[in-house]
Amino acid sequence: MLALRGLAWLLLLQALGEALTHALSLPFPGPVVGMVLLLPSLLWAPLREPVKAAAELLLAHLSLLFVPVGVGVITHLALLSQYGLKLLLVIALSTWVGMAVTALVLRGLLRKPPAPEEAPHG
Amino acid sequence: MADFVQLWVYLSSTPLFGLTATLVTYVSAQAFYERMQRAPWANPVLWSVVAIGAVLLITRTPYPTYFAGAQFVHVLLGPAVVALAWPLWLRRAEVRQRGVALVLAALAGGAAAAACAVGLGWALGLPDEVLRSLAPKSVTAPVAMGIAERIGGVPALSAVFAVLTGMVGALSAKYLFDLMRIDVWAVRGFALGTAAHGLGAARALQVDADAGAYAGMALGLQVLLASLLMPLVFRWLS
Numbered sequence: 001m002l003a004l005r006g007l008a009w010l011l012l013l014q015a016l017g018e019a020l021t022h023a024l025s026l027p028f029p030g031p032v033v034g035m036v037l038l039l040p041s042l043l044w045a046p047l048r049e050p051v052k053a054a055a056e057l058l059l060a061h062l063s064l065l066f067v068p069v070g071v072g073v074i075t076h077l078a079l080l081s082q083y084g085l086k087l088l089l090v091i092a093l094s095t096w097v098g099m100a101v102t103a104l105v106l107r108g109l110l111r112k113p114p115a116p117e118e119a120p121h122g
Numbered sequence: 123m124a125d126f127v128q129l130w131v132y133l134s135s136t137p138l139f140g141l142t143a144t145l146v147t148y149v150s151a152q153a154f155y156e157r158m159q160r161a162p163w164a165n166p167v168l169w170s171v172v173a174i175g176a177v178l179l180i181t182r183t184p185y186p187t188y189f190a191g192a193q194f195v196h197v198l199l200g201p202a203v204v205a206l207a208w209p210l211w212l213r214r215a216e217v218r219q220r221g222v223a224l225v226l227a228a229l230a231g232g233a234a235a236a237a238c239a240v241g242l243g244w245a246l247g248l249p250d251e252v253l254r255s256l257a258p259k260s261v262t263a264p265v266a267m268g269i270a271e272r273i274g275g276v277p278a279l280s281a282v283f284a285v286l287t288g289m290v291g292a293l294s295a296k297y298l299f300d301l302m303r304i305d306v307w308a309v310r311g312f313a314l315g316t317a318a319h320g321l322g323a324a325r326a327l328q329v330d331a332d333a334g335a336y337a338g339m340a341l342g343l344q345v346l347l348a349s350l351l352m353p354l355v356f357r358w359l360s
Contacts, residue, residue, distance in 0.1 A: 010201035017204070027272075027349040029264050031203035035342055038207035039214075055208035058201060059334065062324040063167045064148045065199045068140075068192035069263055069285055070171035074178060075185050076282045086246045090239055090256060091283060095290045096298055098235025098260055098317030102340075103304045105230045106312055109223035 006054025009047060013038050134183050140191020147173050160328060162293045167321060199320075203262075206323070206342065209335030217339065224312065228343040231316040235260040236352070255279035257356070259287045261348045262319040262341060269349060273356040284319065291318020292325035307332040315340030 017037060018030030026033065041047055058065075073080070080087065151166035151173070158164040178188055189196070210217060217224070239256040248256075255275035258266040263284040270280035295314045304310055311333030314322035319341050327334030 007201060010204045014200045014204050027268065027353075028345060029203075029262075029268070031200045032265070032342055032345045034200075034204035035207045038204055039211060042207070042211045051205070051208055054201070055205035058198065058205045059209070059327050059338075062202055062320070062327055063152075063165075064144075065195060065202055066167050066285070066288070066321055066324065067144050067148055067170045067174070068189060068196040069199075069281070070167055070289075071174050071178070071188060071192070072185060073171065073282050073285055074175040076278065079279065080282070083248060083252065086243070086248060087252075087283075088286075090243045090246065090248070091259065091286050092290050092294075093242060094235050094239035094256075095260070095287050095317050096294065097238040098231050099291065099295060099298055099313045100302060101234035102227050102231025102316040103299065103302065103309050103313035106223060106227035106309050107304060107306065109226060110220065110306075110309070 002050050003053040003057050006050035006052070007058075009051055010034070010038075010054055010058075013041065134181065135187060137191035137194070139183075140188040141194050142191070143174055143177065143188065144170070144192045144195050162296050162325070165289070165292055165325070167324070168289055168293065203320075203341075206338035209331065210339050213332075213335055224339070225343065225347075227312065228316050228340060228347060231313060232260060232344050232347055235317050236348075250274075251276055252279065254356070256283055258348055258352060259283040260317050260319060261344050265345050265349060269352050272353045285321070288318045288321025291322040295322065295325065296329075308336045311336035312340045316344055319344065 013034040014031050015034075017033030017035075020026065020033055021028055021030050038051070042051065147170045148166060151169040154169070155161075155164045155166045174188070177183070178185065236257045236259075239259060240253050243253045243256050251274065253275075254273050255270050255277075257273060257275065258269035258280055261269060261284065263281045266280040266284040267277035269275075270277045291314055295310065295318070299305075299310045299313070304313070307330045311323075311326040311330065314326050314333070315337030318325075323334065323337035323341050326337035
């Protein structure tokens, strides 16, 4: 019941997000606006327990939710076989470059700078 | 035999077929994944897609027939994306403190992935509209489609590229990060979510709670940055 109440809240925030993107013609999808709206809403304590229950359930099975979209790839098999290897090479290499660059930049920025008083004098 | 064919024709034309196929296949693939100690190559999304795709192709079942049932799973993606705010909420103090570093890393990684895809595709002689469809592939599929439309790509192609990108990321991230000696879960998750969006975040959530939270945030940041900046960059380039 708690998870169901949480799901109702999540859907409500998604709907609010969709409404906002349409009304203001924002270039963002409704669910992402809903995610941004949920963060400050969690300051309101009664929302937390139900949202926690629903979020834990949905996020534990997030992979499942991508299966229908994934199967959609079969509708473009002709194109994929036309450029097959080249496309796969481009997609794989650029994904690795993207992951590597993000990880290196973030690791570099999160490393704490040395404390100033340790600097040698004179 | 004729009876069986008739039964198959009847069943495969009701929404029950798509929903049942999705759940039964995924539950089996997930059990196999657990048995393989969650090895990346045993990814349950990959094998579910391969199995269901093969059944549809062999039985000549059109994708829309399958989707009539599978849509009941698909609609839950919306609230699931909203729910990504929960793991962020739990780490709000830490995230606020690291805000600038996270935005800079998301910008650098997103730009590197898009530039590399377009540049390499151009070098290999892929046609212009394919290049434009490749650019937003590190953004979650529905948003990638919207961006492709605005920069002169083909939305359906972008969705396919985004799904393939997500699978590559989910399958290979562990090996890449181990090779690079990146051992902080937050950094691994954030990089996976930046380059491989939802499918990457799904994998990160299965591996580690910190990695999952940061991957979810990276997915959201990439959506905001790419939808704002990518159309501007392409207008400036052409």
